[in-house]
Amino acid sequence: MSESHTIGQLAHAELFTATPERTLWFFTELLGMQVTGTDGRSAYLRAYQDSYHHSLVVTESQDAGLGHVAWRANSAAALEEGAAKLEAAGRGDGWIAGDVGHGPAYRFTTPDGHLNELLWEVDRYEPTDEERSASVCAVQKRPLQGVPVKRFDHINLLAANLPATKAFYVETLGFKCRERIEMPDGLELGAWLSFSPFPHELAIMVDSTGTAGRLHHLAFWYGNDTHLNDCAEALREEGITIEAGPSKHGITQSPFLYIYEPGGNRIELFGENGYFVLEPDWQPRTWTAENLAIGGSIYGLELPPTYFAYGTPNVEITDDALTDTLRHRPPPAQVPVH
Amino acid sequence: MSESHTIGQLAHAELFTATPERTLWFFTELLGMQVTGTDGRSAYLRAYQDSYHHSLVVTESQDAGLGHVAWRANSAAALEEGAAKLEAAGRGDGWIAGDVGHGPAYRFTTPDGHLNELLWEVDRYEPTDEERSASVCAVQKRPLQGVPVKRFDHINLLAANLPATKAFYVETLGFKCRERIEMPDGLELGAWLSFSPFPHELAIMVDSTGTAGRLHHLAFWYGNDTHLNDCAEALREEGITIEAGPSKHGITQSPFLYIYEPGGNRIELFGENGYFVLEPDWQPRTWTAENLAIGGSIYGLELPPTYFAYGTPNVEITDDALTDTLRHRPPPAQVPVH
C-alpha cells in the first residue's frame, strides 16, 4: 500500500450554517451525533466511532459552506515537515496556537481557496461510564438515538480550478489519485484522492458555476446499506430533502444517500465499503462519457442536475451552468419506449 | 383478517415475448428460475419457493404483454362457485380442460379485457434429490445460479377503465381494496387489492395512453432489500434496463426494483415486506396529490415519466399521454437552489 507520509487521517471539518439550531438538531436527533463542546458561535460534534473530541464543527454564519477541513499528520515530525512543504509551496497561512480539542495547527489554502489545517495533538474522547462499550476496541456504545452514523468519512470539494487543486493535494501533500473522470474534450470533471486503502478521503469535482472554493459535501459512514434505507426513511419523515439515493456509485463503488442538512450543506451518508485500494502500485482508473452513467450509479439511478451545480455557499445557478452540467450528466436510462 | 372465499392464491401468469430465448435467459440465468417444461411456443418456469409446476409461462408472440393470469380457488367447491359467479356477471369465457401443470380452469375477462383463469387442481413441484432442502418446510434449496428470486408475488394491470376493472375484482371475486390514489379531480389513479394480509396480490393503475387491457408488471419476491441491490448490480452489468430503484414505495410500503426483461415486459423485484393488513376491518387508505411523492418513494426517488405510460403490449406514447402522466407525477424534490 502506497501512502502519504505527511497526512495520517482526516480529522474534522467545519460547516457554516445560518440555522445552527436546526443543523444541530439534524446531526444529533437524526444522525445520533453528540455535542462535546461549544465555543462562541461554534458547536463541536462527534459520531460514536470518532476517536477525538470532535469530527465536526457547526458554526453560525450568514451563508452555508465549508469553514475549514483539518487533517491529522502522521506524526509530530510529519506536521513540521508538512508545514515546511506548504510554506515552500506558497500556500501556507501560518500557525494557529490550537483550538477546542486540538493543539497547534498549520493553516493553508488550496489554489481554489478552500481553507485547510494540518495538526498533530488531539484530545481523545473519553466516554462516560454509561457510554462505555463492552468492546475494548470500540470508542463507545452505539447510541440509541436516531439512525446513528459511525464516523466522519470523507470530504468532497467543488473547484473552479480542478487541475490546480488536485495537483496541490497530490504534489504537496502526497495524496494519490485513485479514480478520475475525463470528458471527451479533455476536461477532468472529478478526481478521487486518498492516502490510504480507502478509494477516497478527498474528492474534487468541477464547479459548473465557475465559483471557486465551494463545498460539495461532507460524508459520514454507516458501513451498512440497510442503515442508508433506515436513514432515508427517517430523514424524509422529518422533512429533510433527499437529493439522491440510496443508490450506489460506480465511482469508488460507494453506496450513497445525499441530503441537504437544514443549513443547506449537502451531506452524504455512506453505506458498505465497495472495494479498497490494496495494490501498492495502483494506477488511477479513468471514467469517460461512455461509462459515466455507471459511474453515477451502478444501480441505474440518474443523478439530478443539481449534483454538479449546487454547492455551498449557494450561488445563482445560471442556465449556462445547468447546461454545462447537463452536458456532463450521464444520459438517462434507455427505456423501450417509441 | 377478512378475505375472499373464492380466491385462494395467485397461481401463475403468462408473458408474451418476441424474444423468448433472451427472456428465458433473463429469468433462468439472472433470476435463478427453473424451466420445468415446454409445450409448443411456451416454456414453464418457477422460482425456488413456488410450490407448483410453474408460476410463469413464457410464450413466443409477436408483441410483448400478458397472456393470462391464473388464480387458484380456495377449494374445489370455491372453483365451482366462482365460475358460477363469473358467468352470472357476464364475464365468463367458459372452461378449458386443463393445461400443462394444472387441471380444469374457468376463463374470464376483466371489463378492460385482461384474460384470467380460475383453477383448483395443480401439479406440485417435486424436487430432485439434489435440489431437496434439509428444511421440510422449504420446497427446495436456494439455487446457486444468479440472484435467485423466491416466488411470484403479485401482478399489476394497466386499465383504460380502472373503476370498472376494480369493481369487477372486488364485487365478483371478493378482493378487498387496501390502498388507492385519488387525484383532486376525483380520478382514481390506482388501486391495490388483496384477499390476504399482503397489501396487494393485484394492483390496477390508469393507463395514461387510454389503451385497454395492458400489463404494467409482474412482481417476484426476494423478501430482502440487500438482494434487490445484488440484483440491480447484476442486471445492470448484463445490460438489462433498470427503470427505477432499488427504492421503497410509500404505497404498500414495498421496496422495489423495476426493470424491463429482454422481451420488453416490466418486471418488479420485491424486497422485504413493509407491513401486513392484519385488521379484519381495514379501511382503504387513500393517497392524494399532496402525498403522492411519498407514495412513489419513501426514500425520495422520483418515478420516471414512463412509469404510468409504458406497458405491454407497447403502444405509442403521445405527448398527451405523457402530459397526462406528468400531471399525475409526484413533483420533484425541492432542492435549496435559487
Add this chain to the structure above:
Amino acid sequence: MSESHTIGQLAHAELFTATPERTLWFFTELLGMQVTGTDGRSAYLRAYQDSYHHSLVVTESQDAGLGHVAWRANSAAALEEGAAKLEAAGRGDGWIAGDVGHGPAYRFTTPDGHLNELLWEVDRYEPTDEERSASVCAVQKRPLQGVPVKRFDHINLLAANLPATKAFYVETLGFKCRERIEMPDGLELGAWLSFSPFPHELAIMVDSTGTAGRLHHLAFWYGNDTHLNDCAEALREEGITIEAGPSKHGITQSPFLYIYEPGGNRIELFGENGYFVLEPDWQPRTWTAENLAIGGSIYGLELPPTYFAYGTPNVEITDDALTDTLRHRPPPAQVPVH
C-alpha cells in the same frame, strides 16, 4: 388460503414482571415501544406499526409469566359465535365488560391453563401530529429511539399437555397446524399454528419440566435481519442476556434473536419473513429427529439446553428435565476433530 372464521388477529398479550420499571425501560428505551396508558399495576404499550391502543400489557406481579393473550375476532358476529363455541367446549370463563383500549372480551382457558381473551371492539391508536407518517398506510413514523420493533408478531406457549392444547386451538378456534416436530417415540414436541399465511401466530412446545400453562416467549417483528444484529448489539451493550441468535430457524424459516427481558420473560425479536403459507390445501410439515438440527437453525447454531426447559413463571429445572430436553436437542454439529 384457508383460515379461521373466528379469529381475525393476534391483538395483545400481558406479561407479568416483578421488575416493571426495568421491563418498561427495556421495551421503551431499547425496543422503541411507547407507553399509551397505565392503570393500577399495568402499563399499556405498542410498537409503531401496531394499530390499536396497545399490543402489550406489562403488569407488576410476584412472578414472571403470561397474564393473558388476546385475539381479535373476525367480526362482531364472529366474537359471538366464538364465545358460544368456547362455552360449548367447556373452556369458557365468561365475559368481561372490557378493559383499557378494548370492549367486551370473552375469557377462556386452554386445557393447559393459559388464559386467553377473544374481543372485537378496539381503540385505534391516533398518532400525534409529530408522530404522523407521511405514508397514509403507516400508523406512524418509525421512532428515533432504540432499535424500534415494528409490531407484535406471535406467541409461543409451553404446554405440559401439548396434544390437548393444540387440539383445542385447532378444533374450537379454527387454527391450522402448519409445522410440527414428531420424535421417534411418537412424542409431538412442538406445533406451529396460524389462521393466516404466516406460518405461525401461535406456537406450542412441550414443557420438559412438566409444568402446565407457562409462557415460552412473545415475539416482536423487525422484518429485517440487519435490525436483529443492531438489536443484539444494543441489548448486549445494555446487559440484556441473549439466549440464542441472531440466527435462523428451519422451522417456519424465521430469523430469530432470543433474549430475556429484565423481568425474566423470554422475548423473540423476529427478522425477515422466510416463507408464507399460500396454498389453500397446505399440509402440515413434520420435523423429525433427523432434521431437527436444521429445524433449530438453518445456519448451524445449536440451541442451548434452556431452550426447551426454561419458561415463565420460572420453575426448578431438574436434571431429569434437562436430560429430557437434551434428549430432544439437535446433536451438535460434527466438526472434523479426532
Add this chain to the structure above:
Amino acid sequence: MSESHTIGQLAHAELFTATPERTLWFFTELLGMQVTGTDGRSAYLRAYQDSYHHSLVVTESQDAGLGHVAWRANSAAALEEGAAKLEAAGRGDGWIAGDVGHGPAYRFTTPDGHLNELLWEVDRYEPTDEERSASVCAVQKRPLQGVPVKRFDHINLLAANLPATKAFYVETLGFKCRERIEMPDGLELGAWLSFSPFPHELAIMVDSTGTAGRLHHLAFWYGNDTHLNDCAEALREEGITIEAGPSKHGITQSPFLYIYEPGGNRIELFGENGYFVLEPDWQPRTWTAENLAIGGSIYGLELPPTYFAYGTPNVEITDDALTDTLRHRPPPAQVPVH
C-alpha cells in the same frame, strides 16, 4: 496512519488438502471463485475482486494445512530491503525464481515454522470481455455462481510460541499490533496485526495443543452481513460443517462465519467492516478474561471448544488441550435459570 514500509499487501495463500476435487468444488461452486490455472498438484484461484492471477493455491497433499502465505512488498526496493532484513534476522530461506502468476519471491519461516513468501512482480488478472465490469474500478463483474466472495482478506495462524511469532512479524516486517488478548496469568492468547487501517491482515492465536506452525483459518471478504446469511444457508444445504456463526466478534468488530472446507481447513467468511484503525498513533487494545465473551461475540454467541484447539494439519486434541482451551473460553451467557 502508520504502516509497514516493507509489506504492501496480503497476496495469496496455499492450502493443502487431501481431497482437492471437493475443495475446488467448494471454492468455485459455492463461493463463486474461479480457477485461473493449474500446475502439477496445484490449482490457482481468485475471487472476483482479487486483482492478481490468484489469491489462493489449492495443492493436493496428504494432510490439510497451510502451504505458504505470500505478501506483496510495497515496491521492488522494499522487496530487496525486506529480504535483507529477513536474512539478517536469521529467518530467511532464500529466493525462488518465481511461480505461476508471480516473479521472484524470498522465502522465510516464522519462529513457529509457518512458511512465508515476499514478492513484488505479479501477473494482473485480465477479465474476458464477458467478465468485464461496466465499472472501471472493478476487476470484473460479480459472478452469477454461488454466493460469490469478493476477495481474500486475512490469515490467522496458530502458534505454539505466540510471543516469538508475533515479535518476528512486528520487529522484522513492521506489522503493528492492533488488538490482543491477555489472560490473568499473563499469557497472551492472541494478537491481531496489520500494516493498514484494517484491524488485521494477520492474526496469531495460541495453539492449545502445543503444536507448532499450524493454520487457524483463511478469511474471504463479503463486506456485507446478509451475504454471510446467504452463505451459511447455502453451505449448510450442501453439507458443509459450520463451526460458528454468522455472528460478530468484538475483537476487530468483524462479522464472521466459520466453516470447514471439505479438506478440513477452517475458512472464515467475513461480513461488513466494523471499524478501521485510522489514528496514526493507535495503541493496541487489550482484551482480558473479563470481556473475552464480548471479544468472542458481540451478539452473545459462545465460540465452541474447537475454536482454540482445532487447526490444520489436524492433531490429536487431548483432554488437556481441551481443558486448556476451555479455561480460556468465554464463560457461557448467564441465563436466569435456577
